[in-house]
Amino acid sequence: MKLTGKAARAGAENGPAILLFAPQLGENVGQVARAMLNFGLADLRLVRPRFGWPNAKAVAAAAGAHAVLNRMRIFPGLAEAAEDLHHLFATTARPRELEKPVMTAEAAAAEARRLVGEGRRVGFLFGPERSGLSNAELALADAIVTIPLNPAFSSLNLAQAVLICAYEWFEAGDRTPPRREAAGEPPATKAELAGFLAFLVEELDRSGFFRSPTRRRSLVRAIEVMFERRRPTRAELNLLWGIVKQLGRRGGTRNL
Ligand code: SAH
Secondary structure, three states, X not given: OOOOHHXXXXXXXXXXXXXXXXXXXXXXXXXXXXXXXXXXXXXXXXEOOOOOOOOHHHHHHOOOOHHHHXXXXXXXXXXXXXOOOOXXXXXXXXXXXXXXXXXXXXXXXXXXXXXXXXXXXXXXXXXXXOOOOOHHHHOOOOEEEOOOOOOOOOOOOHHHXXXXXXXXXXXXXXXXXXXXXXXXXXXXXXXHHHHHHHHHHHHHHHOOOXXXXXXXXXXXXXXXXXXXXXXXXXXXXXXXXXXXXXXXXXXXXXXX
């Protein structure tokens, strides 16, 4: 697919990925593909769809947006689908009590433009039609997006929610200065951060740091929040990895 004019300027090549968590209806996936192509987005990812693939209803509803459906990928879990991303926006009609920034689709689009301009990979996550995203999925996100609507009737159809986010991304392109080379080090991806945190917790377990399972649960969460809030660069993560490894070794020697 070659995009021209405004679509090309809108940065479709490295524009945000659209992630649909457990979608229930093929028609909605087709309409999502259509809305994405309307606004120059091409990277569609499904996590555990509740219908078989290929899906005739999705193809019909896509109304010719085959380029998006042909490239679409299906993943067994959200962690796998978001593995290569640096920043994930999760959309929800009802923001829960979470320690995450909540923003409009317009603000998220501006933020996404800034991040993509710095060479980061960004995704927007959408929930299943009936239930929306649960706290488990929202926990993986860096920020929450809620499209402001009539408070008495604030739940959008899945494809319409994608359409509004894709539209805001497209519109924000005209207000974004031309791409500069990324300043400094690239940030660690979610998978790299998850790998380091697993190693850190293992070392803390080994050293008896947590003392009780209850303390362990709340402290592990606090550590995760700390690292999510200030995403370290890959180089910083390597340094921390070396530090923890060395401290672990010293602890071992002392106990001999
Ligand atoms: N019944 C669910 C809504 C599911 S709609 C609920 O009340 O939470 C399907 C998906 O569309 C949602 O998971 C979300 O990703 C998106 N969506 C719907 N309304 C939205 C809104 N006002 N702001 C942001 N995303 C919305």
